[in-house]
Amino acid sequence: MPADTTLPAAVTIREVGPRDGFQNEPERIATADKVRLIEALARTGLQRIEVASFVRPDVLPQLDDGVAVLQAIDVPDDVHLSVLVPNQRGLDRALELRDRFHEICLFLSASETHNRRNVNSAVDDSLAAIERMLPQVHAAGLRCQAVVATAFGCPYEGVVPGERTLEIAGRLAAAGADEVGFGDTTGMANPLQVRAFFAAARQALPNVELTAHFHNTRGQGLANVLAALEAGCTSFESSFGELGGCPVPAGATGNIASEDLVSMLHEMGIETGVSLPALLDATRDVQRVLGRPLGSHVLVAGPIEWATA
Amino acid sequence: MPADTTLPAAVTIREVGPRDGFQNEPERIATADKVRLIEALARTGLQRIEVASFVRPDVLPQLDDGVAVLQAIDVPDDVHLSVLVPNQRGLDRALELRDRFHEICLFLSASETHNRRNVNSAVDDSLAAIERMLPQVHAAGLRCQAVVATAFGCPYEGVVPGERTLEIAGRLAAAGADEVGFGDTTGMANPLQVRAFFAAARQALPNVELTAHFHNTRGQGLANVLAALEAGCTSFESSFGELGGCPVPAGATGNIASEDLVSMLHEMGIETGVSLPALLDATRDVQRVLGRPLGSHVLVAGPIEWATA
Numbered sequence: 266m267p268a269d270t271t272l273p274a275a276v277t278i279r280e281v282g283p284r285d286g287f288q289n290e291p292e293r294i295a296t297a298d299k300v301r302l303i304e305a306l307a308r309t310g311l312q313r314i315e316v317a318s319f320v321r322p323d324v325l326p327q328l329d330d331g332v333a334v335l336q337a338i339d340v341p342d343d344v345h346l347s348v349l350v351p352n353q354r355g356l357d358r359a360l361e362l363r364d365r366f367h368e369i370c371l372f373l374s375a376s377e378t379h380n381r382r383n384v385n386s387a388v389d390d391s392l393a394a395i396e397r398m399l400p401q402v403h404a405a406g407l408r409c410q411a412v413v414a415t416a417f418g419c420p421y422e423g424v425v426p427g428e429r430t431l432e433i434a435g436r437l438a439a440a441g442a443d444e445v446g447f448g449d450t451t452g453m454a455n456p457l458q459v460r461a462f463f464a465a466a467r468q469a470l471p472n473v474e475l476t477a478h479f480h481n482t483r484g485q486g487l488a489n490v491l492a493a494l495e496a497g498c499t500s501f502e503s504s505f506g507e508l509g510g511c512p513v514p515a516g517a518t519g520n521i522a523s524e525d526l527v528s529m530l531h532e533m534g535i536e537t538g539v540s541l542p543a544l545l546d547a548t549r550d551v552q553r554v555l556g557r558p559l560g561s562h563v564l565v566a567g568p569i570e571w572a573t574a
Numbered sequence: 575m576p577a578d579t580t581l582p583a584a585v586t587i588r589e590v591g592p593r594d595g596f597q598n599e600p601e602r603i604a605t606a607d608k609v610r611l612i613e614a615l616a617r618t619g620l621q622r623i624e625v626a627s628f629v630r631p632d633v634l635p636q637l638d639d640g641v642a643v644l645q646a647i648d649v650p651d652d653v654h655l656s657v658l659v660p661n662q663r664g665l666d667r668a669l670e671l672r673d674r675f676h677e678i679c680l681f682l683s684a685s686e687t688h689n690r691r692n693v694n695s696a697v698d699d700s701l702a703a704i705e706r707m708l709p710q711v712h713a714a715g716l717r718c719q720a721v722v723a724t725a726f727g728c729p730y731e732g733v734v735p736g737e738r739t740l741e742i743a744g745r746l747a748a749a750g751a752d753e754v755g756f757g758d759t760t761g762m763a764n765p766l767q768v769r770a771f772f773a774a775a776r777q778a779l780p781n782v783e784l785t786a787h788f789h790n791t792r793g794q795g796l797a798n799v800l801a802a803l804e805a806g807c808t809s810f811e812s813s814f815g816e817l818g819g820c821p822v823p824a825g826a827t828g829n830i831a832s833e834d835l836v837s838m839l840h841e842m843g844i845e846t847g848v849s850l851p852a853l854l855d856a857t858r859d860v861q862r863v864l865g866r867p868l869g870s871h872v873l874v875a876g877p878i879e880w881a882t883a
Contacts, residue, residue, distance in 0.1 A: 418878070483834060488796040491800055528794075532764035563792050566761065568792075
């Protein structure tokens with residue numbers, strides 16, 4: 266069989282479990298467990314980890330120990346840590362710890378209804394707020410990732426036209442975002458849509474890193490990854506143990522599992538820098554902490570030998 | 575976003591739940607339930623259903639009522655029913671009911687070890703047996719599907735070279751098979767391998783229908799479907815409720831779910847002829863019969879509105 270040379274040779278993965286995953290857990294996770302799990306993830310070869318959120322503690326008590334986590338973790342220098350910031354107040358709090366992480370994630374939704382329900386703001390107002398915050402992020406010597414949620418579809422409004430998502434991404438890029446992420450927040454993207462979108466986005470925004478964040482809500486998470494790879498995307502987000510990511514309705518799948526993503530990429534010969542056995546060790550640890558079986562496929566079935574390298 | 579015109583406009587799906595799915599169920603399913611479920615599936619728009627097995631009843635007691643099922647079911651004329659036959663004795667028994675179905679499925683494994691463990695025979699001997707049985711199938715006025723299991727990987731031998739699988743498929747085609755199916759029996763295929771394989775297979779065997787049968791063992795089932803579509807494959811197999819398909823180890827996922835497959839295809843604008851709501855009704859019925867929550871993603875999350883047409 267002839268080799269396929271149309272896909273990227275290597276990709277970068279941001280592990281979002283410690284923020285996006287943990288925030289969906291109803292039972293309190295001890296700070297010491299969070300620290301140990303982040304440190305384990307940071308030694309798997311993952312290059313990026315989202316580790317904390319500066320959302321209001323009363324809104325998200327599970328993540329109210331973000332400062333303690335950031336102060337405690339000891340990770341290799343080449344692992345880039347990011348924190349999520351919803352607004353100016355969160356940014357002010359985050360910047361007090363600016364020497365403990367590398368990137369700040371600012372976000373909004375592509376759909377008006379979702380943005381209003383999520384952050385009680387019009388999309389244009391959220392864009393303006395990000396445009397005000399972004400220079401402060403850079404002035405603090407930090408990298409800025411801007412994320413567009415509901416980038417492909419919205420549970421309230423239906424399909425989100427790619428042109429609209431691209432228009433928002435263009436504003437974020439013009440404001441100086443180093444990276445723009447596209448979140449399929451409720452798992453409504455399909456591979457054709459993804460491939461066309463990333464092809465157009467790479468053409469429109471050649472100087473910004475573009476990141477794909479898919480959910481597996483309807484089972485298409487890795488098919489969407491394949492489609493994004495085909496359009497040249499080299500940056501992905503996922504969550505160990507398939508944790509988090511808007512599992513609506515209850516019981517539904519959210520984020521794609523990091524183990525499943527890494528396994529597929531390695532099976533296809535695409536480098537991630539991640540040790541799959543080490544990642545699975547971290548996932549088994551979080552499964553033990555959470556006390557319930559987690560849903561990632563490779564955790565249950567085990568990796569294929571040639572994906573573990 | 576420009577439309578993508580590289581994928582097939584329509585595909586054919588064979589539902590294998592009533593055979594491949596049911597045979598993995600430890601608790602006896604009543605014949606009346608099987609009949610009702612097959613009849614419901616046959617009214618969803620599915621064009622093909624595998625409904626029975628002529629494996630020895632003492633080996634597979636769950637399917638020992640195949641004759642009763644075949645005699646009872648009342649399905650539309652344009653729904654093609656198939657039965658699985660492992661050997662000459664099974665074929666003899668099946669042919670006694672030749673007016674109750676349309677297709678016979680003969681099978682072997684691409685890997686020597688899997689074939690020996692599954693049917694206690696060398697691959698060459700299984701090929702010779704299929705070459706002896708195939709003319710009898712045609713003489714009875716029936717269509718013949720020949721299936722190559724472990725077509726992409728074998729749990730005992732590792733990766734199965736595409737050349738080896740193609741060589742076996744070529745012998746099956748030369749023997750007169752109307753259709754050759756390729757089973758990823760333990761979920762070891764990856765999208766690059768699948769795309770290269772189906773591209774080569776279509777070139778080598780232009781006059782035989784080629785069918786893809788993927789498992790979701792490591793979460794890549796629908797990514798493999800996408801890859802096969804990209805290589806021009808238009809025939810797929812799946813199982814309602816994600817039933818069956820060698821779930822090894824216990825708890826692992828087997829066959830891709832028909833609901834998830836149909837939803838992805840419809841979201842991409844690819845016609846299946848299947849009513850997704852009717853299919854989900856059948857899946858809810860089998861979930862009730864089996865008395866446990868089933869794992870298909872679309873069953874849990876619900877379909878996207880534009881996939882239900």
